[in-house]
Amino acid sequence: MGVDPKKRLQNRLVVLRAEKGWTQKDVAEKIGVSRQTIISLEKNKYTPTLVLAFELANLFGKDINEVFQYTRTEGEE
Amino acid sequence: MGVDPKKRLQNRLVVLRAEKGWTQKDVAEKIGVSRQTIISLEKNKYTPTLVLAFELANLFGKDINEVFQYTRTEGEE
DNA sequence: ACAAAAAGTAAAAATGACTTTACTTTTTGT
């Protein structure tokens, strides 16, 4: 679907986690995923599922749009 | 992750599509996924990726929260 | 400087999202 979702999907996970003073391990345990998943998401290695995205937003007390920003590319529909 | 994401994630895809008067095929083609994917999402068979969720929200001109509702279950963190 | 904790890297395995194909059932329009 489309061209390289990674470049179109950005997230503020590193900043939000820093604000809370949490480690990657903390975040992983709090939402029940592996530490690898958090690392990979922070480094924007792949697109999370919507459920995981919601869980992260909830954890940080933010709306999903404040955590993830999706930029549409032109020339698509 | 957690217990049965399907029951916690709801969506209004059928309604939104009806409002537009579009077929499943229409939606599938507009965002570039298979018709099966639309069918499965409408029937809540699985969780979409965040990118697909954003694409659907964009297509219907809605915020992602207006399309998908995630209900947290109690007793989790 | 040292130890411990945190972050990063890598790769194989498991799971889940999504595709493709083909066929059945329901709905819609005339």
Next chain:
DNA sequence: ACAAAAAGTAAAGTCATTTTTACTTTTTGT
């Protein structure tokens, strides 16, 4: 009632997400 379009089902296959394990590098605190 009939034909055509739309919706639904199912199963096998592909590809991306997520896990697990193990090890290396960087950061933090004393």
